[in-house]
Amino acid sequence: MRDVAALSGVSLKTVSRVVNLEPGVSADLVERVQTAAAALQFRPNLTASSLRRSDGRTQTIGLVLENIANPYSSALHRAIEDVARSHEVVVFAGSVDEDPARERELAGTFLARQVDGLIVVPAGADQSYLAHELRAGTPMVFVDRPPNLLDADAVTTDNFAGARDAVRHLIAHGHRRIAYLGDLSSIFTAEQRLNGYLDALERAGIVLDADLIWQNLRSSDHAQTAIIELLTAAEPPTAVFASQNLVTIGAVRGIAALGKQFEIALVGFDDIPLADLVSPRVSLVIQDVHALGAAAAELLFDRINGSDLPTQRITLPVHLVTAGSGEITGPFAA
């Protein structure tokens, strides 16, 4: 900027005015400065300008995800990117892999770089470490899972209702021995979905069989092994509720490996790619991930732009998409 001022023969301040499109500079000087800037290929240093600027904005936000490469995370990421872009803001993103220490480290890394706000899919059970920065004025929105021990905005999905509806659907098709396959039980969404499963069974008067509940399946391979074990046990289930996308993929593979895809009913939670190409097609509880990300981002930018409404907790609905696998009838079908 100093070079541009020298070349165009004006003060630093005048260059700053032209670069920031401030009014009240004579057309003659605007022209001279623009010519000099173009000649020098001048690009303003945004980090320096944000340092001095009264609002301190860096036009960046940080996004703490479970795993950038997971289709769920990356769909969320894209929805947030699109909103951020409309505000001329760029996005830092990183993966936490369900590690609370990594969550904290990543959030801190973003805050040290003066992000204007943070969107977090929390991995840990305690986000109070963010209280100081939140109070100091850095807006934060939690998505997919609410924060713990911290009062902040959150946008989540109705996991309980989705799981309950899925299991009700299986019961309505004549099943009573319904297995639950789930991810880490410490994850908020996994807990909610287990509760939905338990609620549906209870309301139908079905006595719980704890042997049918397999949690902490951390990959599709684990889920595949688990379902094969379940289905080859003495008293196998006739239906399966798979409570997460990777778990559903493992369940589909395991059932197919046993050749039982037309015998065992299956409903999964969350979309899986190419669900429509498998035979039978997989019935799924679908959440609108794009809407989830967009809502979180809108909330964040409202805060960044000064909103001081009370803490918001938004829950988005899910819906069951029947496709075949969930409509295989069981021994108690009417």
Place this chain on the structure above:
Amino acid sequence: MRDVAALSGVSLKTVSRVVNLEPGVSADLVERVQTAAAALQFRPNLTASSLRRSDGRTQTIGLVLENIANPYSSALHRAIEDVARSHEVVVFAGSVDEDPARERELAGTFLARQVDGLIVVPAGADQSYLAHELRAGTPMVFVDRPPNLLDADAVTTDNFAGARDAVRHLIAHGHRRIAYLGDLSSIFTAEQRLNGYLDALERAGIVLDADLIWQNLRSSDHAQTAIIELLTAAEPPTAVFASQNLVTIGAVRGIAALGKQFEIALVGFDDIPLADLVSPRVSLVIQDVHALGAAAAELLFDRINGSDLPTQRITLPVHLVTAGSGEITGPFAA
């Protein structure tokens, strides 16, 4: 930092020393400063420190991707994130959607935020707009596609050999009418793959039928429509080479919709999720996306850390994974 200095009764410079773990501060003062910093929940402002620091490093890099939500892009992103993390660097990422104007805008946005380097999957046919910054010392590495009109490092895949091998494989299984389905013909990888297809045909002495070549299929839906049209035409192909992941998905759907999945041979380029659950399983040309991203990131950090080797062009091999769909024999099988 000023507050920490005041609270601990030392100078700014001493706080700076303690925060940056510089040696030569008495244990007594280190302790006092650390106590004060903890009490104030002090977090150093990295943007301010990089402004004054002699190397100007912000510990950030920018990543220009086709579409963050595409599995190919997000796998690349994760590989790069992992390398960046080992250097204590965080990653800005954004989607370009094959729009050259957006590519330029996004790269400029990252550069304005003083990134230490840039990794780009170029969408446009001219990256000379980056020459000034590259010469000024901001390292850049291109990945998946080489830069145009710019001398910079690039890591790409052997698209030509992969496509040629796929088509040779189909020819070896008795096919002569082999369709080519591809993405935007302007994309480097699409062009290379078409060339591989043409080369395999020519070497086998098969006369080209231009009606079998469908390019510019921008989504799996387009690919699905295209293949249905091809297969219901007067002289349909007996085999299909689908040159990109979304195109392959559309091809699988289209062939299945016609009930011809056990008649029409298919080989796709790039991995598709759940390829192993479709019947028959889909034979694919696989590239090591993780290795591609890691190689690009390593190259970038070498440059950031001062490497001044001549421009590098790395090409990674691909391999054909036979799984069923590509081994369906055609009318000229031996």
Place this chain on the structure above:
DNA sequence: CTGAAAGCGCTTACAG
């Protein structure tokens, strides 16, 4: 071992 002064590239707050 410790600190006072200057400056990174920009904006603010002011004067003319």
Place this chain on the structure above:
DNA sequence: CTGAAAGCGCTTACAG
């Protein structure tokens, strides 16, 4: 309409 001085939060280059 234009510009000189001060300062954002930190590090550099130096002195003691």
